[in-house]
Amino acid sequence: MNTRLLTSILQSSNELITSADFLARHRIGNAFTRSGKLPFSNLIYFVLQSVHKSIPINYSQFLDTFPSEAPPFVSKQAVSKARQGISHKAFLELFRLSVKQFYLRTADLRTWNNFHIYAVDGSTIQIPESKENYEVFGGNPNKTEIVSPLASASVLYDVLNDILVDVSLHPYRYNERESAKSHVDFLPGFSNSVILFDRGYPSEDMFRYLNSKGVLFVMRTPKTFKKAMAEQNDALFTYPASRDKEALTLRSVHFLLEDGSTEYLVTNLTPEQMAAENFPDLYRLRWGVESKYRELKNRLEIEAFNSVKPVSIRQEFFAAMYLSNLAAIIKSEADSRIIVSADNRCDYQSNRSYILNRIKSCIIRLLRSSLSICNEMICRIVEESSKIYSIIRPDRRFGRYRKHTRRRYYSHMKSCI
Numbered sequence: 001m002n003t004r005l006l007t008s009i010l011q012s013s014n015e016l017i018t019s020a021d022f023l024a025r026h027r028i029g030n031a032f033t034r035s036g037k038l039p040f041s042n043l044i045y046f047v048l049q050s051v052h053k054s055i056p057i058n059y060s061q062f063l064d065t066f067p068s069e070a071p072p073f074v075s076k077q078a079v080s081k082a083r084q085g086i087s088h089k090a091f092l093e094l095f096r097l098s099v100k101q102f103y104l105r106t107a108d109l110r111t112w113n114n115f116h117i118y119a120v121d122g123s124t125i126q127i128p129e130s131k132e133n134y135e136v137f138g139g140n141p142n143k144t145e146i147v148s149p150l151a152s153a154s155v156l157y158d159v160l161n162d163i164l165v166d167v168s169l170h171p172y173r174y175n176e177r178e179s180a181k182s183h184v185d186f187l188p189g190f191s192n193s194v195i196l197f198d199r200g201y202p203s204e205d206m207f208r209y210l211n212s213k214g215v216l217f218v219m220r221t222p223k224t225f226k227k228a229m230a231e232q233n234d235a236l237f238t239y240p241a242s243r244d245k246e247a248l249t250l251r252s253v254h255f256l257l258e259d260g261s262t263e264y265l266v267t268n269l270t271p272e273q274m275a276a277e278n279f280p281d282l283y284r285l286r287w288g289v290e291s292k293y294r295e296l297k298n299r300l301e302i303e304a305f306n307s308v309k310p311v312s313i314r315q316e317f318f319a320a321m322y323l324s325n326l327a328a329i330i331k332s333e334a335d336s337r338i339i340v341s342a343d344n345r346c347d348y349q350s351n352r353s354y355i356l357n358r359i360k361s362c363i364i365r366l367l368r369s370s371l372s373i374c375n376e377m378i379c380r381i382v383e384e385s386s387k388i389y390s391i392i393r394p395d396r397r398f399g400r401y402r403k404h405t406r407r408r409y410y411s412h413m414k415s416c417i
Helices: 002-017 020-026 040-049 055-064 076-083 089-102 131-137 176-184 204-212 276-284 287-299 310-336 352-368 371-385 406-416
Strands: 116-126 139-141 147-158 163-171 193-197 216-220 234-239 248-256 262-267 348-350 389-391
Touching: 002 040, 002 089, 002 310, 002 352, 002 371, 020 089, 040 055, 040 076, 040 089, 040 310, 040 352, 055 076, 076 310, 089 163, 089 310, 116 176, 116 287, 131 139, 131 147, 131 310, 147 176, 147 287, 163 176, 163 310, 176 204, 193 276, 204 216, 204 234, 204 248, 216 276, 248 276, 262 276, 287 310, 287 352, 310 348, 310 352, 310 371, 348 352, 352 371
Parallel strands: 116 193, 193 216
Antiparallel strands: 116 147, 139 147, 147 163, 216 262, 234 248, 248 262, 348 389
16 A cells, blocks of 8 residues: 555656646746756756765766766756755645645554644754855854854654654744644644644643644643642643633643653643543653654754755755655555564564665656556565564663753852852
8 A cells, every 4th residue: 555655656746846837836036947957857856866975976876867868967066056946845845745645545544542643843953054054044152152053943743654744944943833833734634633742832822822723732841830730630720711812721631750750741632532541651652753853863864964055955854854754654564564473572663774775766766767667666665675674672761861951060060169
């Protein structure tokens, strides 16, 4: 099933890339109005295949994917200049196409207690140092007082189906709650969906916004969030009505963790919808979005940009999100085909790094091939991936990482004086 889905996504993607409407929507200014050595569609292919190497090496590998009709070799300056004529929204549209087609097959989606579980989280992205990037994205001085350009990423992630549903890239320290609100518009239309949030998101405004959209949510709150500090482990609290707002009743749930600390959650899930004892298992699923960021940063290397221009940085960011979804679909299919001996009690999963590298190396051939050849290539990658696997260790636990921040450092120093 997943092989047919992926074939459909790739075929639809290529039809989009080579269409005149796609070019008209996503060229910047008068770019690509005349035929040249670097057509619009070829540059889209080039960005999707590029790895963290020099432009000449990436371009020579790009040319190798054209056994005949190979484009001419051009300078790295020509490639860089031509890329400035493509809007990053071209890659965002490809990403959203992958999401739309994935959720057309509702029968095969994984759920938890009949709920579709999503997580929203943000992260800081290191981007190449340049004056232009600092002006566009902002930044923060490091220990040597050198200002490093940074960006803020945000994702809405389907933690059970391993699919990025919506993504965004903003200037550094962009409001995470505003990013989260924009993600809600792209939430698949399931009435039994729950979004998990970390403790950077709770506020009365955020609660009211999500509730007005009919979105079920669970948010971790800090200890200073007084509304969640009820004496009971499971209690209701109310934001009173005002001139332009109705009263809002929410639920506070807290429980002890293994390290002795207390987890405080706020939710609009009623006791009839979910019992209090289920919240530890539910909120533990949020860890999937942390693992997803680790994959994006360490395996897809989204911080290892090939260009220093802001528009190119955004292109590569959204291209990586598209490739991540393709790899997730292959991994799901490969996992289902892993064969182990009957007396083996362990669960196994295919190697995600291998799948990502295979996708990157043959993405152009997958996009440009006929339906039958594309499906054959995907089946081959799935078969290979099902034989390269590792054991799943579900009971591994890690304590929360406590950063040695400046505030902690100076507080410690004061206590020592």
